[in-house]
Amino acid sequence: TNTIFIERLRKSFSAGTAAEPHYIIKDVDLVVKGGEFFILLGPSGCGKSTLLSMIAGFVGKTEGRLSVDGEEIRKPGRDRAMVFQQADASLFPWLTVRENVEFGLRMKHIPRKERRESSDRFIRLVGLEGHEDKFPDALSGGMKQRVQLARVLANDPAILLMDEPFGALDAMTRRTMQNELIRIWQETRKTVIFVTHDIQEAILLGQRVGIMSVGPASRITDIYEVPLSY
Numbered sequence: 001t002n003t004i005f006i007e008r009l010r011k012s013f014s015a016g017t018a019a020e021p022h023y024i025i026k027d028v029d030l031v032v033k034g035g036e037f038f039i040l041l042g043p044s045g046c047g048k049s050t051l052l053s054m055i056a057g058f059v060g061k062t063e064g065r066l067s068v069d070g071e072e073i074r075k076p077g078r079d080r081a082m083v084f085q086q087a088d089a090s091l092f093p094w095l096t097v098r099e100n101v102e103f104g105l106r107m108k109h110i111p112r113k114e115r116r117e118s119s120d121r122f123i124r125l126v127g128l129e130g131h132e133d134k135f136p137d138a139l140s141g142g143m144k145q146r147v148q149l150a151r152v153l154a155n156d157p158a159i160l161l162m163d164e165p166f167g168a169l170d171a172m173t174r175r176t177m178q179n180e181l182i183r184i185w186q187e188t189r190k191t192v193i194f195v196t197h198d199i200q201e202a203i204l205l206g207q208r209v210g211i212m213s214v215g216p217a218s219r220i221t222d223i224y225e226v227p228l229s230y
């Protein structure tokens with residue numbers, strides 16, 4: 001369940017312009033099993049964000065197969081949520097921490113009491129107790145990233161797609177957040193695909209690390225099993 005299946009996936013942003021299209025991503029084959037913590041590692045510009053955005057359903061594929069539990073991915077779905085590098089871009093500045101975390105639940109018309117229970121739980125899980133009534137502007141980068149994570153978790157997607165979520169944080173905060181994410185993953189057992197260009201981060205976090213080659217026409221060239229450090 002919640003297994004992501006990718007076969008001969010290709011992406012071109014200039015389809016139809018040439019007999020030989022320019023592929024950003026060419027022939028990616030990958031299976032990520034439900035509950036797995038998978039790392040996608042590769043240099044900047046190799047197509048990691050594009051691949052993640054295709055799994056999220058934000059970006060359409062050009063060729064190949066891309067499915068979750070046998071169901072073709074055509075658009076965004078509640079089973080998948082993306083966490084971005086820039087928390088600012090995803091938080092509403094006019095809403096408090098709690099209101100941001102509850103936003104998706106409100107959209108789903110979850111009753112107030114349940115929303116509250118859920119936001120309490122996830123605010124606690126990411127270590128933001130005591131900050132519920134603050135606005136994003138009053139928070140540090142690491143705290144904003146926690147809010148983004150709490151909001152995504154409150155929506156309870158089966159699959160977390162994380163696009164260099166700690167890339168904009170200072171080294172100390174990044175380390176803290178990495179440990180937090182490990183703890184959260186251990187507690188929730190979500191399927192995670194975590195994109196990074198940082199080898200140390202990849203080795204620290206992942207069970208399996210897929211190496212994406214430098215473009216043009218990137219592929220996943222190797223997959224390494226990493227002995228869990230936690």
Ligand code: ADP
Binds near residue numbers: 042043044046
């Ligand atoms: P990464 O996440 O590994 O840094 P990206 O997926 O962001 O790589 O980008 C891979 C390549 O695809 C880059 O050359 C980028 O310029 C190109 N690209 C990404 N999005 C688009 C788009 N919407 N239109 C055209 N080219 C794009």
Ligand code: ADP
Binds near residue numbers: 045050053058163
């Ligand atoms: P990076 O910092 O990893 O290069 P970017 O933020 O530049 O990532 O985005 C990389 C690519 O991911 C974009 O070119 C775009 O194709 C895709 N992307 C990012 N955010 C969205 C979004 N909200 N909707 C659709 N595509 C997105």
